Amino acid sequence: MTYGYIIGAAVLLFILWLGNGIRRIGSVSVGTKIGERGGSALLLIDLQLVFWDHGPYSDDAIQSAAAVILEEVEAARARNHPVIAVRQEWSIPSTKVLARLTMNGQAIEGSEGTELAELFSSCPEYIIVKRVQDAFETGELDALLERLNVGKLRLVGLDLNYCVQKTALAARNRGYDITVMKHGTLAAAPTEVAEKRMSSAGVVFL
Template sequence: MMSGYLVGVIALVAVVWLAQGVWRIGAVSYGKPIGDRSGTALLLVDLQSVFWDRGPYAAASKSAAKAVILREIDAARAQGVPIVALRQEWSIPSTKAIARMTMNGQAVAGTAGTELAEPFAGLADHILVKRVQDAFETGELDVLFQELGVGSLRIVGLDLNYCVQKTALAARNRGYGVTVVREGILSAASTKGAELRMAANGAVLE
């Protein structure tokens, strides 16, 4: 009887632990309002080998998005706009477990493919690692943008339904102006819901 009770308790704890991990993956953070800042940054989201080379994106979609992303990078360089690349690495124990169970272990910290994909390697001025879909979760992006005087973001990358959306919403929660460059974004599924949610929170889809 006691052993069965212990098994039940352990199973319940495991379910709660995993549920917390699922919540953390998709949560959108809030932060201190940024105030009046005039600078702009170009944000490259999850353009990593494991997603770009092995993700569920059609070759034609990738080719079109790549051209737009590289054009955005060239424009940022010409205007002196900082380019910030974000790399996903699942490193929180519960999120690592979920990634291994439901994402084929892709982008778990320490695994192959978390580096920027070849078309975008060496093009960013700053590279930060994010632990969940919301790139602001660790606080490092807040610090960097404060140092750079950034108040507006242009976002390209993948995936619109997940990391692009959650990062855009977190940015809006802090008062950043957000422009999502739609043709420089990849998505594996319909994005209607994500687009409506971002627009309702003040993000511009260009």
């Protein structure tokens, strides 16, 4: 076995390892179908300092979305609906490497800025940490929603093309009624494809 062969094999294994990380980041989990549940909740997605204050979104878009998000929080509180925040922390080894290579190292577990932006820090009653775009991937959100008897979710946050979309699709796979408050979301790129995919899965946009 030559040295060049060993190097080539190592590079190939590294590429496959990173490819698996990419797959995990964008996958949508299936989960167990929920039964009849009467409760509703508001889900705040990735409203973190590193994304909110240092993301690729315009000031106008941020201000507009913030107003809607805070209105949704107040409405949820008035109806005694739980407010749940999910925060991104890249903690799987391959996804941490990908975050360093392609995401400027943002939101890596233990790094600065993974906390909620100050504007939203007092909003949630519960906070869940997610490892990939799909907030249901670890099972922690499943367990919390079951305990709270939640069958309907309203989603706000970012990014509509990624974490909002994948979380909405994972929720639909489990049988949740999902409403995305479009004006309470942010996106760095056009959203037509993501919206069509979600709508086809039964997600409602308001």
